[in-house]
Amino acid sequence: MKASLRIRLWFSLLLVLLPLSFLLALRMGTVDISYRDIIQVFLAHLHLVSTPIDPLHEAIIWQLRLPRLLLALLAGGGLSLVGVLMQALVRNPLAEPYVLGLSGGASVGAALFSLGFLPPLLHLHLSMPLAAFAGAVLAIGIVFLLARRGPVLSASRLLLAGVALSSFLAALTSFLAFASPEPDKIRMMLFWLLGSFSLATWAQLPVPSGTTLGGFLIALLLTRALDAFLLGEEQALHLGFHTERLKRGLLVLAALVTSTLVAFTGVIGFVGLIVPHTSRMLVGPSHARVLPISFLLGALLMIWTDTFARTMFPGQEIPVGILTALLGVPFFLFLLQQLKQEVF
Numbered sequence: 275m276k277a278s279l280r281i282r283l284w285f286s287l288l289l290v291l292l293p294l295s296f297l298l299a300l301r302m303g304t305v306d307i308s309y310r311d312i313i314q315v316f317l318a319h320l321h322l323v324s325t326p327i328d329p330l331h332e333a334i335i336w337q338l339r340l341p342r343l344l345l346a347l348l349a350g351g352g353l354s355l356v357g358v359l360m361q362a363l364v365r366n367p368l369a370e371p372y373v374l375g376l377s378g379g380a381s382v383g384a385a386l387f388s389l390g391f392l393p394p395l396l397h398l399h400l401s402m403p404l405a406a407f408a409g410a411v412l413a414i415g416i417v418f419l420l421a422r423r424g425p426v427l428s429a430s431r432l433l434l435a436g437v438a439l440s441s442f443l444a445a446l447t448s449f450l451a452f453a454s455p456e457p458d459k460i461r462m463m464l465f466w467l468l469g470s471f472s473l474a475t476w477a478q479l480p481v482p483s484g485t486t487l488g489g490f491l492i493a494l495l496l497t498r499a500l501d502a503f504l505l506g507e508e509q510a511l512h513l514g515f516h517t518e519r520l521k522r523g524l525l526v527l528a529a530l531v532t533s534t535l536v537a538f539t540g541v542i543g544f545v546g547l548i549v550p551h552t553s554r555m556l557v558g559p560s561h562a563r564v565l566p567i568s569f570l571l572g573a574l575l576m577i578w579t580d581t582f583a584r585t586m587f588p589g590q591e592i593p594v595g596i597l598t599a600l601l602g603v604p605f606f607l608f609l610l611q612q613l614k615q616e617v618f
Contacts, residue, residue: 281557288570295574296347299581300339304588307331337476343577345474345482346594349539350549350576351569352486355493356528357546358553358568362500362561363524364432367551368609371532372543372602374436378443379413380406380529380536381467385447389454403481406533413439414525444541468593469542471580478538485534489527490569496520497561504559542595544602545572551609 300312315335317323353371360369360376371377384406386392392405417439421432444467493500499520502510507517535542549572550564557563576594583592 281563284556284567285570288567288574292347292570292574292577295577296343299343299577300335302581302585303334303339304585305330305334307335311335341476341479342471342474342580344479345471345538346576346580347573348479348482348486349471349535349542350545350572350574350579352482352489352531352535352572353542353545353576354549354553354568354572355486355490355546355565356532357550358561358564359493359500359524359528360546361550362503363521363528365504365506366432368433368547368606369436370544370546370550371528372440372541373433373547373606375413375417375439375443376410376529376532377536377541377543378440378447379409379411380533381409381447381541382413382443382450383407383409383533384537385450389450391450391454400481403485403534403537406537407530408533410529410533410536411526413443414529418525467541467595469540469595469598470583470591470593471539472584472591474538482534482538485531489531490565492527493565494562496524497565500561501559540593540595542576542598544598544606545576547609548602548605549575551605 297309297312301307301309311328311331312335314323314325314327315332318325318327318332319336356376357370360371360374361367363369384402386409387402387405392401417432417435420435420439421428423431447467499510499515502513502515503517503520505513510520511517549568553564553568553571557567579597580594583594583597586592
């Protein structure tokens with residue numbers, strides 16, 4: 275099969291699977307709701323029908339499941355996007371926001387605000403992402419400083435610094451929860467450490483939607499530069515790209531998308547590791563193909579991960595980060611074993 279045909283087939287398949295999965299996930303849950311009821315709820319909110327609908331079904335679909343699934347879609351696509359950017363930036367296949375400390379830094383910043391240690395700077399839905407953004411930028415800055423040996427960025431030091439800092443930041447988040455002046459918020463510790471979409475509301479969605487979709491569009495404009503980075507910074511410079519300016523821009527973009535998502539979902543690890551590698555296996559290394567495929571595949575993965583998290587045990591909900599770690603850690607160790615000669 276020709277490469278171009280295979281790529282079109284995969285892209286078409288994901289475009290079909292994503293809305294079908296979204297619709298199926300809307301139906302699944304403790305309360306089983308028919309497709310007919312789901313369609314009626316949508317039509318009623320679009321003011322296309324005036325038929326009375328079950329208020330319980332309306333509340334479950336429109337107020338609980340729909341914003342939750344939309345946030346899951348954004349989180350899966352956004353974290354996959356950041357994984358692609360970080361792997362291209364440092365030319366390391368093991369790089370991703372969780373491993374490099376971006377998610378941990380964002381969680382500390384968000385926790386400082388949410389647990390009452392920082393006063394609100396702006397509107398509530400903007401203050402928390404800003405605090406998370408500051409934490410993410412600080413964390414990735416520390417990791418890069420520790421990983422540099424002169425002008426050279428050491429891949430082994432990058433991974434070791436990222437893993438160490440991530441563990442430290444997770445411990446710091448836990449400490450903040452226990453030291454919070456508002457003890458009733460201590461349960462938020464699990465939210466920041468393990469990730470969940472259970473707090474999703476319509477009011478929250480504009481901020482992660484804007485940063486994630488905006489970041490995706492910006493990344494699409496940088497596909498040639500990302501391809502050039504795979505050849506090395508010197509080669510990218512010879513091709514006419516301002517490498518230092520581009521690196522700073524990519525770091526800010528990665529920190530902005532990651533921190534916004536962490537502010538509303540907590541820390542969800544390894545999505546940015548699993549999805550980009552799977553995408554490259556499907557469509558090759560070109561970022562013009564990898565970015566959209568990764569976004570769609572990440573969204574699909576997160577929709578089903580969240581669906582399993584809330585339906586696996588009736589009446590209970592598993593934090594999403596637990597399931598992504600169960601998938602991601604073996605994947606990480608497998609890649610580490612395969613690439614150990616290149617990484618260390």
